[in-house]
């Protein structure tokens with residue numbers, strides 16, 4: 379066991395930690411989870427009109443859920459398993475040398491965040507994400523929110539409910555996108571349990587332009603067909619296919635456009651039930667729409683449009699048929715290091731792009747990272763993501779416990795983009811072992827390990843020194859000591875382009891050799907991949923893609 383691991387984690391020897399006696403000595407952290415969603419200066423739960431959080435009966439043993447007001451992730455290892463930068467400079471960072479002391483206590487520069495926008499709705503405030511947790515004593519980061527920059531559900535007709543003006547959202551075709559939100563949806567007050575569209579009819583709204591460079595030339599682009607055609611509902615263009623999976627707030631189906639042959643993923647949420655959970659679902663999905671609609675990057679699942687129907691809100695997303703990293707781990711076991719390197723580089727690339735837009739994902743983990751048949755990795759599930767401001771780092775307590783950064787657990791001074799770097803480190807460990815760090819501990823003990831101990835999660839010995847160095851950098855307890863995503867792109871673990879030259883295709887093949895049985899005919903979307911390779915040197919030819927995509931079996935859903 380490497381010395382820097384600190385003391386060995388001993389399963390369940392720790393009594394359930396008394397979080398009230400947190401070592402940080404901050405009285406507000408007695409129960410990190412309950413209080414953390416509160417905005418500065420306002421501890422009331424705005425979503426429930428200031429109703430105080432139900433006190434916990436201290437006279438009996440408590441589960442973590444009770445202590446924290448948090449319900450654990452469906453992906454929690456102790457729960458049922460998941461059924462479930464572009465041109466970013468290193469901002470003065472001098473690079474990595476794996477043999478140096480960088481991975482110990484190298485004083486790394488803080489991520490630059492000159493102007494970070496607060497754009498998120500206070501999603502998830504009143505309940506729980508299935509793959510994540512959030513405090514129930516939520517306001518919705520109101521103190522951090524600039525509603526003038528985000529469309530939302532606050533107040534019908536509220537002039538503040540405009541989409542983010544900056545940075546100007548552009549589609550991959552370079553055209554400025556319009557608001558993804560139906561005006562009436564934007565004006566829908568979630569505070570009113572009876573909020574409905576006037577006529578209840580299914581309508582479409584102006585949609586952002588799709589990634590035309592990736593669309594097969596022989597096929598009409600989504601914009602030229604379903605995506606920008608507001609004369610009829612998007613839903614009439616997309617036929618709902620098989621169920622891909624269930625999230626906390628709805629179901630995800632395959633969608634097929636019988637007019638142009640394209641496929642998508644349809645995330646569907648029932649919207650007009652007059653219950654809090656439905657409103658919460660809608661709110662979270664709206665947040666995801668607002669954020670995703672402004673993003674365009676090969677390593678981020680592309681938003682294609684949305685459709686508000688009588689009873690459902692459907693969000694059309696790029697279909698990533700390989701399933702999540704979590705699912706691949708479940709099916710095929712731990713990944714080999716070259717695959718981890720390749721995936722890590724792509725995740726970092728997506729994160730560098732996201733962080734360059736001052737947006738934090740907040741729920742990076744294997745279950746929220748999808749993989750294409752050609753090995754292209756996409757960040758998904760932006761329900762937790764937020765734009766943040768440097769002046770008001772977030773205080774909300776959201777994310778998935780085992781992937782959660784110490785500052786989120788303890789939440790002494792809020793947190794920032796660096797939480798995603800911690801979660802990336804956890805995800806790399808997840809890829810190497812099929813389990814997240816601290817998975818040997820039950821929820822509250824894991825939270826204690828993350829938040830109150832100085833221990834480093836166990837890093838497998840079989841990993842290279844570069845990999846270990848990379849993971850240790852990500853898992854620096856002091857957020858400011860963690861490198862930024864763009865800095866990490868210079869780390870030898872991911873900088874080495876030999877893996878990229880081999881190409882994502884071979885990486886995938888190497889990772890899942892049993893999946894390549896030659897049985898599957900390549901699709902148009904497979905061909906699309908040949909024009910979308912991230913790596914400058916690693917562009918693969920259509921032939922390569924054809925060779926590999928044939929036979930990549932989809933994970934079982």
Ligand SMILES: Nc1ncnc2c1ncn2[C@@H]1O[C@H](COP(=O)(O)OP(=O)(O)OP(=O)(O)O)[C@@H](O)[C@H]1O
Pocket residue numbers: 460461462507508509510622623624625626627628629630643645679695696697698699701702745746748758759761
């Ligand atoms: N764009 C997509 N392409 C292919 N599959 C997808 C896509 N988006 C989601 N899925 C799959 O659909 C299922 C449900 O996804 P969803 O994002 O709703 O929930 P989740 O991430 O499992 O949980 P939660 O939203 O509660 O965190 C998952 O299995 C996920 O892998």
